[in-house]
Structures are given as C-alpha cells and as structure tokens.
Amino acid sequence: MAEFTRFDNRLGILGWLGKGKWGLERYLYILHRLTGLAILFYFMMHIFVTSLRAYGIYLWTEGNFFHQPIFRIGEFLVFAAFAFHAFNGLRLVFVELGFAVGKPIEPIFPYETCISKQRPLLVVMMLLSAVLFAMGGYELIMALGR
Amino acid sequence: MAETKTIKFHIRRYDPKKDKEPYFKTYDVPFQPGMVVLDALHYIRENYDPSLAWRYSCRMGVCGSCGMLINGSPTLACNTQVATLGGTEITIAPLPNFDIVKDLVPELSKMFEKHVAVSPFIVRDEKELDDEKGEYYQTEHQLEQYLQLTYCIRCGCCMAACPTLATDPDYLGPMPLSQAHRYNVDTRDGGRKTRNEKTGSSHGAFKCHFAGECSRVCPKGADPAKAIQHMKRQLVFDFLHLIKNQKPCEKQHGPGNEPKKDVPPAPPYTV
Structure with a gap:
C-alpha cells in the first residue's frame, strides 16, 4: 500500500489568538488562562520574597526595593488579574455545571446557541470585575500621589 | 451591459507529492448572484486548475463533507453565499486541527x-x-x-x-x-x-x-x-450518585395500541 504524507494542520497555542475569526468567549478563555498563570507566578514570587524574612531581609518595607512606584503598578495588575479571574471563574463554574446555558431546544434557523444564553451572566460578571478594577485603580492613584 | 464583478479567491494549496508546506494561490472568479463558495471551487477546477482537491457530496448542507475554513471561520462551502461574505477577496483553507490530505481535504x-x-x-x-x-x-x-x-x-x-x-x-x-x-x-x-x-x-x-x-x-x-x-x-x-433512575425505559404498548397478534418473527441477521 502506498504511503501518504499528511500535513499537520493543528493550530497550536498561536491558534488560540489568531488564524481565524473567533468570538468573545474564546478570548476570555485565553485571558482566563493567562491571568491564572500570572497569579500563580505572583504567588510563587510572593512566597519567595516573604520567606526572605527568615534571613532578616524585608524588601517590601518603606524605602526598600518593592516600595518603588513600578511595583505599585505591578500590584494593581495582579489585583486586576485576580478580579477578572475570580469573576470569570464564577461564570465558568455556573456554565460548566450546565446552568445559564439554556435547555435543549429544536434548532430552528436562525439558531440560538448557549453562547447568547449565557451572555447576560458574562456581562454581569465583567461589570463586577470592572467595579473591582476601578477600586484598585483608585487605590493605585492614591498610593502614587502619596 | 453591466460589468461582471470578480472575486479573488485565495486558496491554500498542498500536494503531499510535491510540496513541503501549504501555500496560497489566487484565482479570479466572476461573481454570479446566488453563488456559493462550492460553485466558485467548481469554477476554479473547470477553468484554472483541475488538480484542485476538496471533498463534497450533497451540495445542500446535509452530508457535511465540504467543511472548510472560509475567511477564518470553519463552515460548509455549499452553505456559504459568496455575497454574504462581503468584499472582493475570499480566503479558503482546509479545516484546522485536522491533518491535510491534499489542498482542502482534511483527514477526518x-x-x-x-x-x-x-x-x-x-x-x-x-x-x-x-x-x-x-x-x-x-x-x-x-x-x-x-x-x-x-x-x-x-x-x-x-x-x-x-x-x-x-x-x-x-x-x-x-x-x-x-x-x-x-x-x-x-x-x-x-x-x-x-x-x-x-x-x-x-x-x-x-x-x-x-x-x-x-x-x-x-x-x-x-x-x-x-x-x-x-x-x-x-x-x-x-x-456523587445523585442520579437515581439508571435504568433505560422498557418496551410498552402505547395508548390505543393493543398488543398485536400474529406478528411474524423478525428475519434472521444478514450480517
């Protein structure tokens, strides 16, 4: 039997973002992963930095390394990542347990999918995370002004 | 006489016998009202390149053979009106996440x-x-x-x-x-x-x-x-063992549908 060569056309990680026209939920899916990784990285760095206390090194106190404005902005970004990840995560818990996606229906054109059914939940969750962004942003501006 | 509108079709080509990587080739196709992407592919094959390969069968969105990536969205070529895509350039590629057999034919x-x-x-x-x-x-x-x-x-x-x-x-x-x-x-x-x-x-x-x-x-x-x-x-x-009824439903006689008498036995299996 003749051998056939097949070209691997899997999108890979780059396909998460490009190589097609995708919807809002797909970008949230990617952002959820990125913010999750960012929070995990922060958490590990946080443990490392605070563990230096055992050697008498206090990097986060007044006048020390982590008291520079750039780390204040970094803290805000971690907070923003947390706000998004937490509320989007709540949406995913609801949705992935079959709530807010609607009941099975007969498909009649134009088709209505679970994407539009869960959209109000998405909007509410994003508004809640926006409120937290705003609170964190206010705190950041106040901290930088001090 | 009104001038016929021409659409540029950028088609991802790949021949496993000749090519190491897929590449895009462009074809000009005259637009006809009611034309679907599948019609354009037929036009290209008949007028430019008979070696262009894709899979199709029913031409009416039932068989599911002609799935391809049209303007970045996976959809059926027979179900996609060229007019609804807008613009004068259309990009067609094989379905991603499947290996490519040839041109627009995915390995399913x-x-x-x-x-x-x-x-x-x-x-x-x-x-x-x-x-x-x-x-x-x-x-x-x-x-x-x-x-x-x-x-x-x-x-x-x-x-x-x-x-x-x-x-x-x-x-x-x-x-x-x-x-x-x-x-x-x-x-x-x-x-x-x-x-x-x-x-x-x-x-x-x-x-x-x-x-x-x-x-x-x-x-x-x-x-x-x-x-x-x-x-x-x-x-x-x-x-969590929270679903109680695990048994499938049983055969029954519906309302007004009494048990039939003298029902011939089912024929023997042929396979």
Missing part, C-alpha cells in the same frame, strides 16, 4: 475514531430489541432532550474551531462528546455508565473550558457546547 479519520470510541448508538440487550412486543415510547419532553443533537452532520467544523483541540490532540472534542451526550440522555439507552469512563476521563468533557466556538460555527445549530456543559453536570451527579 481521527475524529471518527473518537466518535466510535464513545459508543454513539443505543446500548440495549440485543434479545430485547428483537422482541416484537411493544415499542419504546417517549414523551415530547424526552425527545427534546436529544433532538437538537441528532441534527449533527459530523462535518468537523466544531472540531476545527475548538481551541482545546488545537493544543491537545487526544481531547475527544465537541462532536464525539455531544454525540455521547445525545445517547446518554435518550431514555431508551442504557450505556451511560460505560460512556462515562471515556467522557469523564482526563481527555474528556472536563477538558472543555467553554470557549463556545463549536456552537458558534455549527452549521446545523446542534449547539455542542451546551451538550458538553450538560454532560459535565451529569458526570458530576453520577460521581
């Missing part, structure tokens, strides 16, 4: 292997199926639980759009998972527990994180994302 066998792996059929006792006494009755509500999923034509558009499948080739994917759910929720079926071993595995339903792309691109409105989320709930309930 892996998808069907996964499909077969989830037992996409009603699991019952064979002897009972041959018993002519009564029928399996279902209410409208029971039918509605899986009706939407029976519209699936296995075109592979959902698999091509899935970002999880883009990075995990072992993930079952939207089509096999939704088809497993189609039989899980059928009251005639008794195979859910067996399917749960596959659908609840590390490459099963819980790998889906609701990007929703499969439902968005499904040309038949089968909504696989919804089925997968419902399946996850069922898997959790099964794990």
Whole structure:
C-alpha cells in the first residue's frame, strides 16, 4: 500500500489568538488562562520574597526595593488579574455545571446557541470585575500621589 | 451591459507529492448572484486548475463533507453565499486541527475514531430489541432532550474551531462528546455508565473550558457546547450518585395500541 504524507494542520497555542475569526468567549478563555498563570507566578514570587524574612531581609518595607512606584503598578495588575479571574471563574463554574446555558431546544434557523444564553451572566460578571478594577485603580492613584 | 464583478479567491494549496508546506494561490472568479463558495471551487477546477482537491457530496448542507475554513471561520462551502461574505477577496483553507490530505481535504479519520470510541448508538440487550412486543415510547419532553443533537452532520467544523483541540490532540472534542451526550440522555439507552469512563476521563468533557466556538460555527445549530456543559453536570451527579433512575425505559404498548397478534418473527441477521 502506498504511503501518504499528511500535513499537520493543528493550530497550536498561536491558534488560540489568531488564524481565524473567533468570538468573545474564546478570548476570555485565553485571558482566563493567562491571568491564572500570572497569579500563580505572583504567588510563587510572593512566597519567595516573604520567606526572605527568615534571613532578616524585608524588601517590601518603606524605602526598600518593592516600595518603588513600578511595583505599585505591578500590584494593581495582579489585583486586576485576580478580579477578572475570580469573576470569570464564577461564570465558568455556573456554565460548566450546565446552568445559564439554556435547555435543549429544536434548532430552528436562525439558531440560538448557549453562547447568547449565557451572555447576560458574562456581562454581569465583567461589570463586577470592572467595579473591582476601578477600586484598585483608585487605590493605585492614591498610593502614587502619596 | 453591466460589468461582471470578480472575486479573488485565495486558496491554500498542498500536494503531499510535491510540496513541503501549504501555500496560497489566487484565482479570479466572476461573481454570479446566488453563488456559493462550492460553485466558485467548481469554477476554479473547470477553468484554472483541475488538480484542485476538496471533498463534497450533497451540495445542500446535509452530508457535511465540504467543511472548510472560509475567511477564518470553519463552515460548509455549499452553505456559504459568496455575497454574504462581503468584499472582493475570499480566503479558503482546509479545516484546522485536522491533518491535510491534499489542498482542502482534511483527514477526518481521527475524529471518527473518537466518535466510535464513545459508543454513539443505543446500548440495549440485543434479545430485547428483537422482541416484537411493544415499542419504546417517549414523551415530547424526552425527545427534546436529544433532538437538537441528532441534527449533527459530523462535518468537523466544531472540531476545527475548538481551541482545546488545537493544543491537545487526544481531547475527544465537541462532536464525539455531544454525540455521547445525545445517547446518554435518550431514555431508551442504557450505556451511560460505560460512556462515562471515556467522557469523564482526563481527555474528556472536563477538558472543555467553554470557549463556545463549536456552537458558534455549527452549521446545523446542534449547539455542542451546551451538550458538553450538560454532560459535565451529569458526570458530576453520577460521581456523587445523585442520579437515581439508571435504568433505560422498557418496551410498552402505547395508548390505543393493543398488543398485536400474529406478528411474524423478525428475519434472521444478514450480517
């Protein structure tokens, strides 16, 4: 039997973002992963930095390394990542347990999918995370002004 | 006489005998009102390049053969009006997440292997199926639980759009998972527990994180994302032993449908 060569056309990680026209939920899916990784990285760095206390090194106190404005902005970004990840995560818990996606229906054109059914939940969750962004942003501006 | 509008079709070509990598080639196709992408492919093959390969059969969105990436969206070529795409340039590529056999022909066998792996059929006792006494009755509500999923034509558009499948080739994917759910929720079926071993595995339903792309691109409105989320709930309930009625429905005689007499026996199996 003749051998056939097949070209691997899997999108890979780059396909998460490009190589097609995708919807809002797909970008949230990617952002959820990125913010999750960012929070995990922060958490590990946080443990490392605070563990230096055992050697008498206090990097986060007044006048020390982590008291520079750039780390204040970094803290805000971690907070923003947390706000998004937490509320989007709540949406995913609801949705992935079959709530807010609607009941099975007969498909009649134009088709209505679970994407539009869960959209109000998405909007509410994003508004809640926006409120937290705003609170964190206010705190950041106040901290930088001090 | 009005000038005929010309559309530029950028088509991803790949011949495994000659090419190392796919490349794009452009063809000018005169636009006709009512023209679908499949018509344009036929025009290109008849007028420019008879070697252009793609798969198609029914031409009316039923067989699911002509799935391809049209302007970045996985859809059926026979179902896509050129006029609705807008603009004068259209890009066509084979469905992503599948190996390419040639030009626009994807290798779908892996998808069907996964499909077969989830037992996409009603699991019952064979002897009972041959018993002519009564029928399996279902209410409208029971039918509605899986009706939407029976519209699936296995075109592979959902698999091509899935970002999880883009990075995990072992993930079952939207089509096999939704088809497993189609039989899980059928009251005639008794195979859910067996399917749960596959659908609840590390490459099963819980790998889906609701990007929703499969439902968005499904040309038949089968909504696989919804089925997968419902399946996850069922898997959790099964794990916690919260689903009481595990038995499939039994054959019965419907109202006004008395047991028939002198029913001839079923013919012997031919296969």
